[in-house]
Amino acid sequence: MSTATYTVTGMTCQHCVASVTEEVGELDGVTGVEVDLPTGAVTVTSDAPVADDAVRSAVEEAGYQLA
Template identity: 55%
Template sequence: MTTETNSGSCCGTGSCGSDATVDVQGVGVTTVYKVSGMTCGHCEGAVSQEISALDGVTAVMAVAGTGEVTVTSAAPLDETAVRAAVDEAGYELVGQV
């Protein structure tokens, strides 16, 4: 699998961020977010469930110990939508890692 890391906004809207990794084989976009407040497996599940419900999301892996949530999606996600999903789960999106 070949991947590229974007050095700037890839779409001009700023919604995909500079740390998104794009799979050039067309599988999707992987972005890592920092979320504050997760302390256990239940927290990981709540955040994962809410983000998984967003259109285009194909995989989510949350790690409470690091506060990082890795999201794979068909296309770059709108950070406002990700923030709303994390908020709905009861946590705070700090931003992209």
């Protein structure tokens, strides 16, 4: 089990949270995504470490940026 936390900028509402959760959650091996809207913290839990570039791409696909 692996856990990594990222900071995402640009999220302002629950729709933002849902978009990021959905995109990151579709990455191979990801078993959980928790988003804290006030801080922008996104915690990704996975079977094995997920490449930072893959998380960045998923966040950008959702319309946001990693800080």
